[in-house]
Amino acid sequence: MKHFKIKEKSSECRARTGVLKTIHGDILTPTFMPVATQASVKAVSQNDLKMINTQCLLSNTYHLYLRPGLEILKKFKGIHGFMNHNGPVLTDSGGFQVYSLSKLRKITENGVHFRSHIDGSSHFFTPEKVIDYQSAINSDIWTILDVCVKNPSSHREAKEALRKTKKWAEKAAEHFLKVSKENKPSKKHLLFGILQGSVYADLREEACAHMKTLPVDGFCIGGLAVGESKTQMLDMIKVTVNKLPTDRPVYFMGLGSPEDIWNAIEQGVDMFDCVLPTRNARNGQALTSQGKIYIKNAPFRNDNSPLDPDCDCETCKNYSKAYLSHLYRAGELLSSRLISIHNLRFLIKQTEIIKKAIADDNFKQKKKDFFDSYFRSSR
Ligand SMILES: [Zn+2]
Known part of the structure; x- marks a missing residue:
C-alpha cells in the first residue's frame, strides 16, 4: 500500500513498525493517539502535545457536528486551523457516540435518527452524510459509520448490527470515492473501515472477509474494550488480525492501558486511543x-x-x-x-x-x- 509502509517486523510475534502517510505528516506506528473529542485534549495545550511527541490526534464527528458545528469548522478550513494543530487527525465516525450518548436512537436501513445529548434536537446520520461531515472537518483519516451493540449482546443482535454495518460500509466507501474525486486534493484523505461482531469469532471473521473487499486504507477494530473479559478481547483481536491483509494499519478503538497495548501490538495492532489517561x-x-x-x-x-x-x-x-x-x-x-x-x-x-x-x-x-x-x- 502506498500510504503505509512496514519498516520492521518482530521474528517472535506479529508486532511490526510502520509509517502511515497522511496529509498532515507521517505517523510512526505503533502509536497511541491522545483523544481530542471536542477539538481539545482535556487540560493539555498544542505545545504540550508537541513536547510529548504526539503522532496523531483522535477527534469525533458526532461531537464536532453538534458543537461547534460544521459551519464554524469550515471557516477555519477544518479542525487543524480551528484548534491550531498541524499534525495528523483521525476522526471517529460517531457510531459509538450515537449509541452511547444520544437519546431516542432509532436505527433504520439507511441510517440512524437520534436526539442530541446537548439540547435534545433531532438529527439523522447516514453513512454518506458522515463522509461529508468528515470532509468538512477535514481530518486526515476518516472512518465509516457503524452500528454498535451493547455488551453482552446475543449472536442474533450482533449479526443484525453487522449486516447493517457491512451495508453502510459499502455505501460509505462508494461515497468516499466520489467525494475524493470532487475535492481533488493534492494528497489523499484516508478511509478506515470499522469491524464489528461483538465477541463472536464467526461474525468477526465475516466482518474481515467483507471489509477487505472494500477500498479502505486501514481497519478499525470496534465494539471491544466495552466490558467483555480480557480473554475474550484478546481472542477477538487474534481472530481479526488473522483474517486481515497485513498491508494496512490496524487500529484498536478505545484501548489505553499499557499492558493491553503491549498485548495488542504483539498480535499485530498498530494504533490505539483511549480517554482514560487524561480522565484518570x-x-x-x-x-x-x-x-x-x-x-x-x-x-x-x-x-x-x-x-x-x-x-x-x-x-x-x-x-x-x-x-x-x-x-x-x-x-x-x-x-x-x-x-x-x-x-x-x-x-x-x-x-x-x-x-x-x-x-x-x-x-x-x-x-x-x-x-x-x-x-x-x-x-
Ligand atoms: Zn512524566
Whole structure:
C-alpha cells in the first residue's frame, strides 16, 4: 500500500513498525493517539502535545457536528486551523457516540435518527452524510459509520448490527470515492473501515472477509474494550488480525492501558486511543513504570521524587510527587494538566520503547521487563 509502509517486523510475534502517510505528516506506528473529542485534549495545550511527541490526534464527528458545528469548522478550513494543530487527525465516525450518548436512537436501513445529548434536537446520520461531515472537518483519516451493540449482546443482535454495518460500509466507501474525486486534493484523505461482531469469532471473521473487499486504507477494530473479559478481547483481536491483509494499519478503538497495548501490538495492532489517561489524571491517578499510583495517598505528601524517574515529560522534569499531591488535594487545576501530560507521555513513550524492541528484535524480553516492573507492586 502506498500510504503505509512496514519498516520492521518482530521474528517472535506479529508486532511490526510502520509509517502511515497522511496529509498532515507521517505517523510512526505503533502509536497511541491522545483523544481530542471536542477539538481539545482535556487540560493539555498544542505545545504540550508537541513536547510529548504526539503522532496523531483522535477527534469525533458526532461531537464536532453538534458543537461547534460544521459551519464554524469550515471557516477555519477544518479542525487543524480551528484548534491550531498541524499534525495528523483521525476522526471517529460517531457510531459509538450515537449509541452511547444520544437519546431516542432509532436505527433504520439507511441510517440512524437520534436526539442530541446537548439540547435534545433531532438529527439523522447516514453513512454518506458522515463522509461529508468528515470532509468538512477535514481530518486526515476518516472512518465509516457503524452500528454498535451493547455488551453482552446475543449472536442474533450482533449479526443484525453487522449486516447493517457491512451495508453502510459499502455505501460509505462508494461515497468516499466520489467525494475524493470532487475535492481533488493534492494528497489523499484516508478511509478506515470499522469491524464489528461483538465477541463472536464467526461474525468477526465475516466482518474481515467483507471489509477487505472494500477500498479502505486501514481497519478499525470496534465494539471491544466495552466490558467483555480480557480473554475474550484478546481472542477477538487474534481472530481479526488473522483474517486481515497485513498491508494496512490496524487500529484498536478505545484501548489505553499499557499492558493491553503491549498485548495488542504483539498480535499485530498498530494504533490505539483511549480517554482514560487524561480522565484518570483528573482523578489523581498516574501511570508509572512501577505501576499506577494515586497521588493523594499519604506517602506522597512529602515525597520529593518525580512521578516516574524513567519519564522525560515536563511534569517529571520539574515537579515532585509532594507538589503534585498538594495540587490535587487543594483542587488546583494545574494538577489535571501536569498529570495528564505525564500519563499521555507515558503511553506514547511505551510505544517508542516497543518500536525499539521491534527494531532490535527483542519484543518478548522487553515485554517481560515492562510487566515485571509495572506489576511488581501495587500501591
Ligand atoms: Zn512524566
